[in-house]
Amino acid sequence: MVLASRGIKALEGAGLALPLTLLNPLAGSCRHLANGTMRFNDYPSEPGFQTFGTSRNALVGYLQESLLLGRYPKLKTHFGYELVSLGEKKNIATFRAFANSNIQGMKEELVEVKYDFLVGADGANSAVRSQIFHLEERNPHSSNKQEPLKMDIQHNVQNFKSLYIGPLVARKSFLHPYHDRVQGWSSLNLLFVGMADGSFWGGSFHQDLVSATTSLEVEQKLRQHAPEVLELLLEENPNFAEDFVKQPPISSGSAIILSRFHHDNILLIGDAAHAMFPTYGTGCNAALEDCLIFNKLLDDFLSSGPVGKVPFDEVAAEFTRRRRADAHVIVNLNTTKELFPRNFLGLMQMQLLTTLHKWAPRFFKLRSFNQLWSDMPFTEIKLLKSMEDRFFYGILFGLGFLVPSGILFMLGVRNSSSLNLKPTF
Template sequence: MSKHQTITIVGGGLVGSLCAIFLGNRDYDVHLFDRRRDMRLTGAERGRSINLALSHRGLRALEAAGVGAHIETIGIPMRGRMIHNTDGGTVFQPYGKEGEAIYSVSRGGLNELLLNVADRHPHVHFHFEERCHDVNLDAASAVFMRSDGTLHEVKADCLIGADGAYSAVRGVMQKQGRFNYEQFYLDHGYKELTIPAAPDGSWVVEKNALHIWPRGRYMFIALPNTDGSFTCTLFLPFKSNRADEPSFEDLDSEEAVMQFFRSSFPDAVPCMPNLVEEFFANPTSSLVTVRCSPWIHHDSAMLIGDAAHAIVPFYGQGMNAGFEDCRIFDELLTKHDDHWLEAMQEYNTVRKPNGDAIARLAMQNFVEMSERVADPMFLLRKKIEQRCQSLYPSAFQPVYSMVTFSHIPYSEALKEMERQDAVFERVLRLESIRERWNTPEGDAAVQAVLISAGYAV
């Protein structure tokens, strides 16, 4: 099996750039193509993407690529969820153990950082404003269209599709025989809005939290930026099925928008002086889940990141899963002595079930974020979960922690979710659990349930 020499990466977003760094570190000749202009020249892209939450898996991959040290400068730690109730009151729910946090980072800032690191590699070459026009999967070649409309063909030993949820590389794979493919759109869309910084540059609401206004079938969230502002996202059905259910379709006038925000997110309205202007200027985007299989074509083409597994943003794992793809594939190249066929086959076998699992977890977390975080019994469950974690740190880990603060495979986290859902259904039915949960008797009752479910607590 010959060692591949020249690699084409289609897509210079977060995952494509990190992949280029990993392969550059291994001394491959890497050519990275992106249809956009170099964002380092144009300024960071804005308005298109949900703000990003970088957590353990992403950080670990960045560290493995040698980029980890730079992260603290562009991210803001969020130590928990700040729940905003309809009456304007707030409740803080820590995410994990003391000191654990996820990081709010700007997509543009992180992408520029990765491009800069990749750029220092003598064997990594950028080709901006070149759109992938066609792909020959067997030959690992691709035709790119330059901005003047001319086409040119690029040959390589392997072609990596890191070109996102609407991947052109995957589009060609889909036309091959026996390629399994699924795209599923939520009934909800999303719109980005802004809470600006105070005149002195400070944050007008708690800085170190992910803010959520959960309202059942819809929700509003806000993530802090380094400049004192917050990037906010409204998740709302495109069309409503019931008269009393708001939807983007109904928010068709300034009055309708203001009335909706005043009644749904009253404490946010004073923080958003440009609400109406932004609401009508910014697009309403859709939320897609993409599953496909296989992620590889012989040893000549493969998919990575959103191109392989686009997911909804509700677990904050899209980028983290893509970064983990890069790290795992790098480790598999090491394991298989840079024999790409073996590494790619194992990558497909190992990562595909995890891509499916995080897609399900992300969908599930929408229910948690929009509905359940406002439910007193769910809040009690979260408290008991954290108590169990501190009492039995080696035997019990909440699913959110497994996904966010560990690198346990997503498929195991999904299995654990089903197991814990069954366990906590029983725990929450324990007599007087509301009163007893943080007493020795409560601990003993919970421990008995955990033991009967097989936990070594």
């Protein structure tokens, strides 16, 4: 995944400085076109803009290790438990020990846990979110007489399968010189991100490729659109095509807009609160940013309230207030793709704004699209985009009005002067 400034800042807020062995600095992207040429796009290198390729598994491993290293002596972690319900009995969550539940005939082991505060960070299909809806349906007036919780959900029809090229093969390949760029093949909706160990992780959203049922089909598709990539994948794993067919496709997510992220002393964060399409690679960065905001809120409440007492209902409600507008904006921007439309006008606008920024950085900020790699609030990015649109379409409108008016004016002058000069007999 691509980890950017807002994610890094959140990790720093938790006192973590990610080791360089986890981070591959990214200079930009590189699109491989059908005619064999490449098109480069640079990420901003100004202070405050950071973009890294990082392995999810390595990042999760590092976070887990940091948690367990004893900085938090009261912390306990439990794995292998799945939340199944939040009970009528106040503040009781029931978990299933799913390690046992698959064995036929074996009684499911259910564990009840009492909580003071519950944070649902359980992803786009959040069970905590479903349970909040159940709780509110059963007792509509429970949540401090708020508006009923509402959810808009849009499913992404695209599925995704992963691809991997290990460090040994990658280092001697044609991809290696561009290891610091996200590499894309539009014709196959395929991309690779370089990792710090020299490998490339990536995948494809191309429906024909992802739904191929034979290894022959997989090889044909890749040979047709990216033959050089197929060679590398086969060098990495001679059974690559068979394994690719067997790999279960994963959903590329949903776009979820929730009217609030809390219910009493239960809070939703990350994809559970605001899942988004992976268009701009912002979901995880936004989820990490949620943690920073939540942490700040806890600090604020702890420093202003009675010692040792945290009013969790208020913290949760305040989180919704601080985060809702930004979360809704980034979910929508990933769905509409409006920050960087790849049509003729979109590309023209990008070119113009990039050039103007290079010439006069004091007057023309970095484009709204690039601001995704900073920690600028998403609502401000949206505002910047509206200003850019007004500026660009204003110029187009001006040119569209002025040029024809100018031509008409010139024609008028010519006609009238030729009329005046015409000799009369």
